[in-house]
Amino acid sequence: MNGASREALAAARERFDALTDNTSVDASKLAEELAAVTALLDREVSLRRVLTDPAQPGEAKAELAARVLGGQVGGESIDLISGLVRSRWSRSRDLVDALEQLASAADLVAAERTGALDNVEDELFRFGRIVSSSSELRGALTDRRASVSAKAGLVRELLGGRADQVTERLVIRLVTHPRGRSLESGLDELSKLAAERRDRTVAVVTSAVPLSDRQKQRLGEALGKLYGRKMHLNLDVDPEVLGGISVRVGDEIINGTITDRLDEATRRMAG
Numbered sequence: 256m257n258g259a260s261r262e263a264l265a266a267a268r269e270r271f272d273a274l275t276d277n278t279s280v281d282a283s284k285l286a287e288e289l290a291a292v293t294a295l296l297d298r299e300v301s302l303r304r305v306l307t308d309p310a311q312p313g314e315a316k317a318e319l320a321a322r323v324l325g326g327q328v329g330g331e332s333i334d335l336i337s338g339l340v341r342s343r344w345s346r347s348r349d350l351v352d353a354l355e356q357l358a359s360a361a362d363l364v365a366a367e368r369t370g371a372l373d374n375v376e377d378e379l380f381r382f383g384r385i386v387s388s389s390s391e392l393r394g395a396l397t398d399r400r401a402s403v404s405a406k407a408g409l410v411r412e413l414l415g416g417r418a419d420q421v422t423e424r425l426v427i428r429l430v431t432h433p434r435g436r437s438l439e440s441g442l443d444e445l446s447k448l449a450a451e452r453r454d455r456t457v458a459v460v461t462s463a464v465p466l467s468d469r470q471k472q473r474l475g476e477a478l479g480k481l482y483g484r485k486m487h488l489n490l491d492v493d494p495e496v497l498g499g500i501s502v503r504v505g506d507e508i509i510n511g512t513i514t515d516r517l518d519e520a521t522r523r524m525a526g
Contacts (some may be wrong), residue, residue: 256349260353263343263353268357268517272334277348279470286361290355291328292336301322303350306347306350313340316340317337318342329352362421362424363375367452367453375421378419378490379449383442406427406430427442433525456484457488459503459504460489460500461491462499462500463496464492
């Protein structure tokens with residue numbers, strides 16, 4: 256997002272954080288309701304355009320949203336959505352993207368409250384690696400001919416009892432409503448959102464051999480100093496990785512044989 260949409264999302268996230276700081280708010284219910292509204296506005300293009308029409312007064316759009324959604328979602332959801340539609344959006348689709356992000360964030364709040372946020376982060380990453388390594392599984396989960404219930408059932412079969420319920424819900428929503436994204440990019444977005452929830456940056460570390468706990472600690476500390484933020488390491492092993500270790504932070508790939516910054520991090524890790 257950029258321009259007006261970026262500002263609108265930032266304001267929405269502030270309202271969301273203020274709301275979910277109150278532990279009496281049912282975060283799982285909030286996630287379910289926001290996800291349902293996301294699906295509604297993704298389908299109903301005309302409604303979405305009305306709710307993002309810059310020529311319409313913000314209060315009128317908020318009242319329309321309350322009338323349409325009243326009785327279907329709770330007061331907390333309506334308050335958040337009313338704030339969203341009062342804002343200006345560069346594109347009508349950005350409103351839906353923001354709603355989807357808040358729905359996922361609400362599920363992550365639920366995981367955080369039960370102490371499961373770290374597990375959810377790791378499970379999302381591991382599931383992404385499994386998908387990347389299995390074209391058959393990826394094909395089954397992205398098959399446009401398969402029904403929503405069939406895809407959801409497959410995810411439950413894969414994750415049920417093996418992963419946190421929040422992980423399962425997030426993956427099911429992504430698989431059944433990809434909204435034009437690839438499965439891999441959607442999982443990556445969820446992983447980043449989970450990291451942001453803990454005010455951390457995700458570093459995907461691929462090494463030729465498994466790292467020891469001491470090495471992981473050293474590397475995390477070194478990368479944190481280099482980037483100025485606490486880092487969460489998602490670890491993978493590939494015997495053919497160039498230079499023995501490679502780190503990806505966002506769109507930046509740092510290769511151990513050619514980048515001074517990783518050389519510095521590696522020295523610190525070994526020190």
